[in-house]
Amino acid sequence: MANIQQVAKQAGVSVATVSRVLNGQNTVSSKTKTKVEEAIKFLNYEPSMLGRNLRNSESRIILILIPNISNPFYLDIIKGIENMALSQGYNILLCETDSNPDKENIYFDLVRKKMADGIVSMDPAVNVDTLKELARTYAIIQCSEYGGGIGIPYVTIDSEEASYRAVKHLIQIGHTKIVLMNSDEKFLYARERKAGYQRALKEHGIALDKDYVIYTQELSFAHGQQAMKKILALQDRPTAVFAVSDLLAIGALKEINASGLHVPNDIAVVGFDKIDFSNMTNPTLTTVAQPMYKMGTTAAAMLIDKIKGREVDSVILDHELIIRESTSG
Amino acid sequence: MANIQQVAKQAGVSVATVSRVLNGQNTVSSKTKTKVEEAIKFLNYEPSMLGRNLRNSESRIILILIPNISNPFYLDIIKGIENMALSQGYNILLCETDSNPDKENIYFDLVRKKMADGIVSMDPAVNVDTLKELARTYAIIQCSEYGGGIGIPYVTIDSEEASYRAVKHLIQIGHTKIVLMNSDEKFLYARERKAGYQRALKEHGIALDKDYVIYTQELSFAHGQQAMKKILALQDRPTAVFAVSDLLAIGALKEINASGLHVPNDIAVVGFDKIDFSNMTNPTLTTVAQPMYKMGTTAAAMLIDKIKGREVDSVILDHELIIRESTSG
DNA sequence: GATAAAAATGTAATCGATTTCATTTTAATT
DNA sequence: AATTAAAATGAAATCGATTACATTTTTATC
Numbered sequence: 001m002a003n004i005q006q007v008a009k010q011a012g013v014s015v016a017t018v019s020r021v022l023n024g025q026n027t028v029s030s031k032t033k034t035k036v037e038e039a040i041k042f043l044n045y046e047p048s049m050l051g052r053n054l055r056n057s058e059s060r061i062i063l064i065l066i067p068n069i070s071n072p073f074y075l076d077i078i079k080g081i082e083n084m085a086l087s088q089g090y091n092i093l094l095c096e097t098d099s100n101p102d103k104e105n106i107y108f109d110l111v112r113k114k115m116a117d118g119i120v121s122m123d124p125a126v127n128v129d130t131l132k133e134l135a136r137t138y139a140i141i142q143c144s145e146y147g148g149g150i151g152i153p154y155v156t157i158d159s160e161e162a163s164y165r166a167v168k169h170l171i172q173i174g175h176t177k178i179v180l181m182n183s184d185e186k187f188l189y190a191r192e193r194k195a196g197y198q199r200a201l202k203e204h205g206i207a208l209d210k211d212y213v214i215y216t217q218e219l220s221f222a223h224g225q226q227a228m229k230k231i232l233a234l235q236d237r238p239t240a241v242f243a244v245s246d247l248l249a250i251g252a253l254k255e256i257n258a259s260g261l262h263v264p265n266d267i268a269v270v271g272f273d274k275i276d277f278s279n280m281t282n283p284t285l286t287t288v289a290q291p292m293y294k295m296g297t298t299a300a301a302m303l304i305d306k307i308k309g310r311e312v313d314s315v316i317l318d319h320e321l322i323i324r325e326s327t328s329g
Numbered sequence: 330m331a332n333i334q335q336v337a338k339q340a341g342v343s344v345a346t347v348s349r350v351l352n353g354q355n356t357v358s359s360k361t362k363t364k365v366e367e368a369i370k371f372l373n374y375e376p377s378m379l380g381r382n383l384r385n386s387e388s389r390i391i392l393i394l395i396p397n398i399s400n401p402f403y404l405d406i407i408k409g410i411e412n413m414a415l416s417q418g419y420n421i422l423l424c425e426t427d428s429n430p431d432k433e434n435i436y437f438d439l440v441r442k443k444m445a446d447g448i449v450s451m452d453p454a455v456n457v458d459t460l461k462e463l464a465r466t467y468a469i470i471q472c473s474e475y476g477g478g479i480g481i482p483y484v485t486i487d488s489e490e491a492s493y494r495a496v497k498h499l500i501q502i503g504h505t506k507i508v509l510m511n512s513d514e515k516f517l518y519a520r521e522r523k524a525g526y527q528r529a530l531k532e533h534g535i536a537l538d539k540d541y542v543i544y545t546q547e548l549s550f551a552h553g554q555q556a557m558k559k560i561l562a563l564q565d566r567p568t569a570v571f572a573v574s575d576l577l578a579i580g581a582l583k584e585i586n587a588s589g590l591h592v593p594n595d596i597a598v599v600g601f602d603k604i605d606f607s608n609m610t611n612p613t614l615t616t617v618a619q620p621m622y623k624m625g626t627t628a629a630a631m632l633i634d635k636i637k638g639r640e641v642d643s644v645i646l647d648h649e650l651i652i653r654e655s656t657s658g
Numbered sequence: 659g660a661t662a663a664a665a666a667t668g669t670a671a672t673c674g675a676t677t678t679c680a681t682t683t684t685a686a687t688t
Numbered sequence: 689a690a691t692t693a694a695a696a697t698g699a700a701a702t703c704g705a706t707t708a709c710a711t712t713t714t715t716a717t718c
Contacts, residue, residue, distance in 0.1 A: 001466075003703085003704055003705085004704060004705060004706095005704080013667075013668085014667065014668045014669075015668090015669095015704090015705080015706090016667070016668060016669080016670095016706080016707075017666085017667060017668075018705095019705070019706055019707080020666095020667090020706095020707095022705090022706095023706080027665070027666060027667085028666070028667085029665080029666060029667090029714095032666080032667080046438075046441040046442050046443075047442060047704085047705070048383075048442060048443040048703085048704055048705070049388075049439075049442045049443055049444040049704095049705090050379070050382050050383040050386070050388065050443045050444070050703075050704070050705080051383055051673090051703070051704025051705030051706085052704075052705050052706075053379050053382075053383075053444075053673095053705085054377075054379040054380055054382075054383045054672095054673050054674065054675085054703085054704080054705075054706095055672070055673050055704080055705050055706045055707085056673080056705085056706070057379070057673065057674095059378075059379065061422075069404055069407060069408070070401070070404050070605060072399070072401070075398055075399050078398060079398070079425070082425065086435065091422060091439065091444075092422070092423075093390075093420055093421070093422055093423075094421075094422075094423045096408070096411065106415065109375075110378075110420065112375040113375050113376060113377060113378045114375075114377040114378055114379045114674095115378040115379070115382075115420075137330075221605070221608075221609050250609055251609070253611075254609060254611060257611045258611075276399060276550070277606055277609075279550075280550050280579055280580070280583060280606075281610075281611075282582075282583055282586050282587075282610075282611055332673090332674055332675085333674060333675060333676095334674080334675095342697075342698085343697065343698045343699075344674090344675080344676090344698090344699095345676080345677075345697070345698060345699080345700095346696085346697060346698075347675095348675070348676055348677080349676095349696095349697090351675090351676095352676080356695070356696060356697085357696070357697085358684095358695080358696060358697090361696080361697080376674085376675070377673090377674055377675070378674095378675090379673075379674070379675080380673070380674025380675030380676085380703090381674075381675050381676075382675085382703095383673085383674075383675070383676095383702095383703050383704065383705085384674080384675050384676045384677085384702070384703050385675085385676070385703080386703065386704095443704090659718105660717105660718090661716100661717085661718090662715105662716085662717080662718105663714105663715085663716075663717095664713100664714080664715070664716085665712100665713080665714065665715080666711100666712080666713065666714080667710100667711080667712070667713080668709100668710080668711070668712085669708105669709090669710075669711090670707100670708095670709095670710100671706105671707090671708085671709100672705100672706080672707085672708100673704105673705090673706090674703105675702100675703090676701105676702080676703090677700100677701090677702085678699105678700095678701085678702100679698105679699090679700095679701100680697105680698085680699080680700100681696100681697080681698075681699090682695100682696080682697070682698085683694100683695080683696065683697080684693105684694080684695070684696080685692100685693085685694075685695080686691100686692085686693075686694085687690100687691085687692080687693095688689100688690090688691085688692100
């Protein structure tokens, strides 16, 4: 395991010159450059990032905070972040928090201890106070889910508008008894999506029925099933369900199928996120597509800007309603 | 951003003493220990891992090489690796190779450049020669998929036996016309699973029909659909399909449904891996469960042993056939 | 060929920790 | 109290790079 000293010796130059060759500085004559490159090859030398990182006070690692890797929603965002990061010489550390403050703290420590240069947070349950405190010293970007007004730049979509459009679509194909399968309103996106739901109903003169707004604890398949069971047991059965996540919607789908009813003839279903599996179900799922990959690249670019000390503004990206079998027989 | 020097000054001791307190060495008197701890708190000091890592010639990061994060198969393995790693003070860097040697090389460079202490490789398409070369110098463990006889320790299941049991199950419930939906036989697991399929057929006196072994380029939903299309077009339609991955099986399921046939009455389906979604399909999928979480923790433990210079042996874990709706009306 | 300017290279400090070895302090024993 | 052993602490080297500044070499100009 050769180091820069040995390369310098082998090439008959100083370590400074080797370093210059390593970093592509053009103040080295082509003759010495060749000598150094030969020495590097001869010794099979690989520069240690440990030394470089210490000297440069950077780790070239960025953290991605997500509640759960099992949720396919994050996949494309992660890919976006990763590709942008790689292209700029950064690597990503994927951090599953399980929405657990202790685990969260392990990862926060990584940035406190200089093992990471910044954080893209996608955890809606993140401790906002800690995040805010951390953001005073370190580079942090919120992605998809965000706390507003806490001064940390974010990239996201207009959830209210997306929700409005999804519900409007259901109304336009003739539904009036529409359930909103939402998650806990402690999350901003849940409140926004409810607002969009309400706006669509109001605009079309449909009264809000409390029984038609149902909350789930988690955005999972199992919770979707469970919620759908309750909905199917309602006195006045709705004819459509708008779930704020595809996983919930797929759970609902499964439950409706199991009860012998037909999607979309008996009950239409709309999801949210356009995860890969939303196209694999039977029937395929109508859903709101977020530009996840773009969101990822944007977040990463913003974060790297922040790391380099540049000013960064929040970004709101476009979304799109994807109409598939679950709302069109 | 305080460093160890400033803490030492503040506490009126030497940096060596501060370091000793930091590392919990018991050669420090409780009086000075308190002084140091107060200084640390007062200055809000966090030890830099950059300095520590350089001195210790370690990064405390381990790489996980997977072909594609979108494949849910890897999720529980990753969780296993991560939890074991965290418990031993290591962090994981998730590396998606896209089975692309160039991307692979980016990550190999991380270990060459000391930014990672070892690798858990789960990429079946990994360049075995490079891996072998790398394993001479660095700690590497193969997980799930492995190249045999290249001297790199692995943890996996007995694929031949698992496949044998899955096919035997189909035979026992009355099937004789059974398709094997396999992936490319350049992969060891594909060859092993085919061997198990053949053994089960042979044992029950069923002749091998070449038309009933079909190869897919990728273990994806789309390729499962595509392959199933071909199968449905066969002169003598089979009554059962054993796919070597759940994603393939779910693709097949979708295609069978779309053609108006019924699972399992017309065609039974068995998958492999027991990914989360195998329980969300309609019908739910019979599948072979690999002990993924355990595989992950085992691989991580083996890797850390290897990093610490200890001797490591390969491990073969148990598997289990999970019988669900797709083979039992 | 002398001189100045530009280019190339080297010396040594630095990043922030850990650790060996030497030294000082404390405790134990007589 | 003297002596010795044990415990606590410190000084300085070290890990492997980068870079400011100094110095040397090359090139350009007259």
